Amino acid sequence: MLLDPQLRARLERLALTNRTRLRGVWGGRHRSTRLGESLDFADYREYNPGDDYRRIDYNLWARLGVVLIRLFEAEDEMPLQVVVDTSRSMDFGEKFRTAQRLAAMVTYLALISGERVRLATVPEPGSTSLVGPWARHITSWPKLETWLENLHPAGGTDLVAASQIVATTSSRGPIVLVSDLLQTGWQQAIDLFGAARGGVVLHVLSPAELDPDLTGDLTLRDIETKREVPVSMSGDAVDRYRSRVQDFTAEASRRCRRVGLDYVLATADTAVLERTLRQLVAGGVAR
């Protein structure tokens, strides 16, 4: 079970929000980029033959002598896509389990909010589409949870390709990216995600990555790329590493904000869900 009952009960008292207009396929409760049939007045325009005469503003017609019809806001669903990074770099400590639980938390929150949600994984290099199921109702939760639990980190992934796929897909909802961003080109991927949809980046890193406790002469082996780096773990070297990691997370945060994405650094520890949820609420992603 990815979510314990207490957390699910808390999530059921929240709902996802959207700070910008979006364009959905189906009607919903979020302000759309198009005009529609809601009760919220949007604008006037001149009457054209064929327009619904029930929208003619007779008061203006009598006062100004111009036939204008009232236009209203449309309300669409929020088609949310939760993209989980399944690269080998996520297979370290509790990172991938944390990513699964974070994705589950956001998915459950979307389903409770009545949104259409899709779970997908970052594709391997060369792929042209995201793979994962869509769901719209809370009754689909067991199926999505099972799908999430069956994910395993393996091989390499291509964040840039995933962002390009998302940018070109017809669905115009926000993206939730759950990844450690430990790939070259992560900056481009974030730019594309933000330009396409907006959303949240849940940056998952393990405590050992943030503050390593290593000594001696070591050969570090990248579990994803298999690249090896000989390093003498002096105190200065570890300090420089910490400094680089801080710069990395600061740069990711800054870049996300610049392209309209929310950024949450999720350290893979036991309290990560509580902490992340609190930050999402504070950031206005949920309320």
Next chain:
Amino acid sequence: MSFLAPAALGLVALAIPLIVLYMLRSRRQRLEVPSVLMWSGEEEFVSAALPWQRLRITAALLLQLLAIVGFAVLLGRPFFRETTLLGPHTVLVIDSSGSMATAGRLTAALAEARQLAADASAAQLVSVVEARAHPRVLAAFAREPEPVLAALDAIVPGGTTEDLAGALRLARGLATPDRPTTLLILSDGGIAGTIEEPVAAARHVIFDDRGDNVAVTAFGTGVPGEGATRLFLEVANFSVGPQTVTASLLVDGLEVGSVDFDLAAGERSQEIVTVDAGPGQAVAAVLSDHEDANPLDDSSTLVLSAGTDLTVTVTGEGSPFLNALVESVPGMRPAAGAPPDVLIVDGGDATIVDRPAWILAPQTPPPGITVTGRLEEPIITYQRPGEPILDGLDLSQLAIAEADIVDAPGWLPLVRAGEVPLVLMGEVSGHRAIYFTFDIVRSNLPVQVTFPILGARVLDWLGGNRVAATSTAPAGTPIGLAPPAGGSSTVTLPDGTTVSLGTEATTFTATAAPGIYSVQYLDDSGEPAGAALAARQFIATESAGGARQISTTLDESLTTEESSLLREWAPWILGVLLLIILLEWWVAFGRPRLRLRRPAPGAAS
């Protein structure tokens, strides 16, 4: 720098395998990490083809090389020679006289002696002689520091004068025939002329710290009074500036009066005070609310005793001053025709003296004394230190018109003008005698405030101390004990400690500390059988705190090795090594990780 084990320097060769280890490629532990992106920039150049790599001079390598050199040098036991006061056999002659209580001189001397004892090697013998009124050997031929330190702990400042000559004789007696013996005199120098100088095979370490000092230099009875006891009190200022002090008078510990003194630098002031005290009571003069360089001379005590009457007859020319003296001293009276106990021969013939006599400038000297000439206006240059008759009396203002120059073998000069004796102590026909070589009428002695005291003491001594109004004596003077047959004695010292003595003890000699000594006699069943009080006074000549360098000559037979101390550098090298190891650790692991573990970014709530 010399080495005790130079072969150990060969361990420097350990630097070679260390350098080889640095040139060998290390077998690194392989560790999987999620990504090496963040470690870019930390890569080290590692050649996969050769087992060797270019030697890189790093701080760690330099520190390790330094540590190896340090260890090799440490094991080589480097040493240097330091000139020492110690020789193959050193006799520490430590002056514990009253003047050494000035400004912590004795404390400094004992500290120096302890340091020397600690520095002495097993091949060096150390003996300790305490120079005080009665010199004593406290440690002899000690090879270990413990007995020397125990002997030094037994030395406490007293109120006596030092007998440096006696102490040096004792020290010479400890000389070892098989090794050179050096006398190390730890003293403020004592009084010039008391020892023969230069002292051979000796060194003098002088302790001459000074400080302001005001002292009770004389406190005694002997001035007539009616019904009450009249006391003579003298306070002297040895400070460089004026001092104002109050001397409180205490009878059996209760204050009965006080006297204020305003003293210029170097001034002495005398007062005669009357207190309501009688035989058996202890009287003390204490400089209250006063602190100075020598606390031992800030009080003086005496015990009043009844004594017995002494009859005195003045013969010869007879001076009215002498008659007045005899009539005024308590416990003395003119013989009135009866055979006197003591005879005063003022001028006249002193050839026939059949009883104790005070002989003053006789026309015919007694047997054993020959007048060889006359000296006009002699100036007093010497008063025998520690002499009870002169204790506390300052005769420096005594002016004498002329005095006989006498040849008196076997007589002890008490007062001299240069080499000319003015007052001598000796015997005539087996009787005690005091001989003045000048006529007191032709001097200002009778008008000196000290005259009644001096006269009373002379007569008292001549009479066998029967008349003494006090049982007071200079510090260091033994206390005679008279326990009942088969009984014992217990003496309570001025500091409150109690010493139990056996049935055989007839004297108590540990009287260096000035103050009241309380003697309790016990009979053979342990029941109290009488008590007595005795007072011991600080010897006033020690209050001046004078210091001088004693002239010495070194034993030229001492070799350089015998007069130097071998000291190893080991502690310093060990310290440097620890520092190097600490630096090495810091270089290897960065700063000490004593800081609180920094919370992971994003972990903050």
